[in-house]
Amino acid sequence: MIRLFTDRFILTPGPTEIPDRVRLAMIREVTNPDLDPGFLELYKGVVGKLGRILGARRSSVYVMLGEAMLGLEAAIANLVRRGDKVLVVDNGVYGEGFADLVRMYGGEPILLGADWRRSADPSEVERALERNPGVKLVTVVHCDTPSAILNPVEEIARIAGEHGALTVVDAVSTVGAVPVDVDGAGIDILVGGSQKALNTPPGLTIVTVSERAWEEMERTGYEGFYLNLRLWKGIPEERGEFPYTMSDPLIRALDEALNMILEEGLENVYERHRRAREAAWRALEAAGLTPYPEDIEHSSPTVTAIEVPGGIDAEKLRELAWSRYGVMIAGSWGRLRGRVVRIGHMGVQASRNHLILGFTALARALSDMGYKVDAGRVVDAIEEAYSVSGS
Numbered sequence: 001m002i003r004l005f006t007d008r009f010i011l012t013p014g015p016t017e018i019p020d021r022v023r024l025a026m027i028r029e030v031t032n033p034d035l036d037p038g039f040l041e042l043y044k045g046v047v048g049k050l051g052r053i054l055g056a057r058r059s060s061v062y063v064m065l066g067e068a069m070l071g072l073e074a075a076i077a078n079l080v081r082r083g084d085k086v087l088v089v090d091n092g093v094y095g096e097g098f099a100d101l102v103r104m105y106g107g108e109p110i111l112l113g114a115d116w117r118r119s120a121d122p123s124e125v126e127r128a129l130e131r132n133p134g135v136k137l138v139t140v141v142h143c144d145t146p147s148a149i150l151n152p153v154e155e156i157a158r159i160a161g162e163h164g165a166l167t168v169v170d171a172v173s174t175v176g177a178v179p180v181d182v183d184g185a186g187i188d189i190l191v192g193g194s195q196k197a198l199n200t201p202p203g204l205t206i207v208t209v210s211e212r213a214w215e216e217m218e219r220t221g222y223e224g225f226y227l228n229l230r231l232w233k234g235i236p237e238e239r240g241e242f243p244y245t246m247s248d249p250l251i252r253a254l255d256e257a258l259n260m261i262l263e264e265g266l267e268n269v270y271e272r273h274r275r276a277r278e279a280a281w282r283a284l285e286a287a288g289l290t291p292y293p294e295d296i297e298h299s300s301p302t303v304t305a306i307e308v309p310g311g312i313d314a315e316k317l318r319e320l321a322w323s324r325y326g327v328m329i330a331g332s333w334g335r336l337r338g339r340v341v342r343i344g345h346m347g348v349q350a351s352r353n354h355l356i357l358g359f360t361a362l363a364r365a366l367s368d369m370g371y372k373v374d375a376g377r378v379v380d381a382i383e384e385a386y387s388v389s390g391s
């Protein structure tokens with residue numbers, strides 16, 4: 001069967017669908033970013049818009065060329081020296097993953113193991129900091145995408161600050177979809193990615209750096225090149241030269257994605273994501289499926305993680321949703337592999353029609369595999385969530 005391009009929907013929690021406006025921005029014009037002063041203006045505009053979205057008024061904002069992992073590794077490389085104690089809030093795959101990065105740079109991770117089905121509890125972070133004096137840094141993930149868990153990163157950053165520790169936040173799957181106030185909360189480094197709620201191709205990482213983080217970086221004295229954040233200091237306001245060649249098309253794409261968000265209005269965008277989460281949870285209830293997070297309040301507005309019913313093969317389910325219904329949903333990672341499937345509702349995916357497509361494809365693929373579910377009820381549940389909330 002020949003499948004039309006429009007018959008394929010990417011509903012994974014990153015990389016996400018790229019809207020036409022963002023795609024077109026990449027080809028409208030192309031320049032040499034090293035030499036064209038217009039590129040510097042474009043870059044200034046992009047970091048200015050990100051600063052508004054992230055509440056980074058005093059913190060510096062950078063967009064580096066490279067995957068979000070680059071930003072996460074750069075944060076640890078620049079802040080962690082041999083023997084430094086780092087409190088790692090571990091309630092998910094990426095939360096736990098910080099410990100590996102910390103070890104790679106000679107630090108000593110102290111894992112604050114928590115229930116993977118619940119948001120981290122700030123009072124436990126506080127107790128852990130009291131038990132472990134001398135912690136230099138706390139790491140925490142805003143939305144741990146493989147399990148869809150949302151963490152109260154602002155509260156955790158405030159507590160860390162009161163105990164003299166810095167905070168690094170992985171906000172890769174929430175930037176542009178869930179509010180965060182970097183300066184207000186005292187988040188020292190926040191890392192975002194282009195390929196999630198910003199609906200831009202993979203390849204850019206967003207990094208904010210607080211004044212305290214700059215001071216600490218001077219003391220840490222990281223000497224590498226590609227990950228060295230100190231080489232970015234002063235760009236773009238004081239210095240117009242990047243450490244390496246930037247990607248003009250990707251920065252143009254990100255600029256357009258940010259325009260779309262700001263035109264819609266931040267509050268509207270956040271509300272649209274919360275509504276998508278509500279509709280997704282209602283759809284699961286109608287399908288008799290169990291969300292992985294314990295409660296909707298523990299679940300991110302950007303992605304829904306679903307327990308795979310007993311007797312169903314997760315890979316086969318994904319494969320059927322794609323090959324028969326043209327909808328790509330995701331599995332999960334680490335200890336959740338095979339146990340959880342996920343539907344992303346990030347950026348433009350957080351819409352009534354995307355949810356209907358995603359959840360009916362899931363329901364029908366499950367039904368094909370012998371699981372009893374009524375796809376019509378799933379659609380009704382989603383529509384009801386939208387009509388109740390007045391849209």
Ligand SMILES: Cc1ncc(COP(=O)(O)O)c(C=O)c1O
Nearest residue numbers: 067068069094143145172173193
């Ligand atoms: C929470 C989180 N952090 C980091 C990453 C890594 O991002 P990238 O694949 O862009 O390097 C991901 C990707 O799924 C993620 O979900």
